[in-house]
Amino acid sequence: MDHHPADQFRDHVKPFLISKMEEFCLLGYDKITDEELWTFLKAKKWKKIEGLKVHQIAADILSVKVTDFMNFTTIEAYKNGNTFDRKDAQRLLKDLI
Template sequence: MGNGHAYDYFRSEVQPALVSKLEEFHLLGYDSVSDNELWDFLTKKKWRKIKEEIHLYQIIEDILAVKVSDFISFATIKSYKTAEFSFDDENELKELLK
C-alpha cells in the first residue's frame, strides 16, 4: 500500500467537497484549518478501517458529514500526543502550577 492511505487516490476528485467543508469551518470561525489537516482527520479517524469497495459518492458523503466538534477533538488529542512536556526546569513547573 505504500506510505499513503488507500483513499488518497480520490483526493483530487473530492477537492471541491473538501473546499466546501473548509468554507463551512471558516463560517463557524475556524479559519486556521487547512485541507491537509482535514484530510489527515479523515484518513486517520473517519477512514481508519478501509472498505474494499468504496464509491466516490461515499467518500464525498463522509467529507460533508464531518462535524467541527469531531475535528477539534481529534486535533486536540493529536496535539496532546505530539506535545513534549519537560518539567526539568523547576521555574516552568511552578509557573504551570500557579
C-alpha cells in the first residue's frame, strides 16, 4: 500500500501495536505481526481519514477486535489466492504418510 497519513505516527504508537499483539497472543493468535495489524488498520479503520491525530490512531489500535482482524485476513487471502485447496490437502496428507 502507498504512503498513508498514519505512517508518520507509526513509531509513536508502536507500544499500542505491541499491546494489541500481546492481547491477541493471549487469545491464541500468536502469529500476528505488527505489519499485518498496521496494514489492517490502514485498509479498514483509516481508509478515508485525512488529518489523523496520534490519539485517534492509538484509540483505533486499542479498539481492534480479533474477529474483525481475522475476517479481514481471511478475505484478503481469498482475494490474493492464498487459500488452502484440495491439492494442498493431498500434498499434506502425502507428506504425513
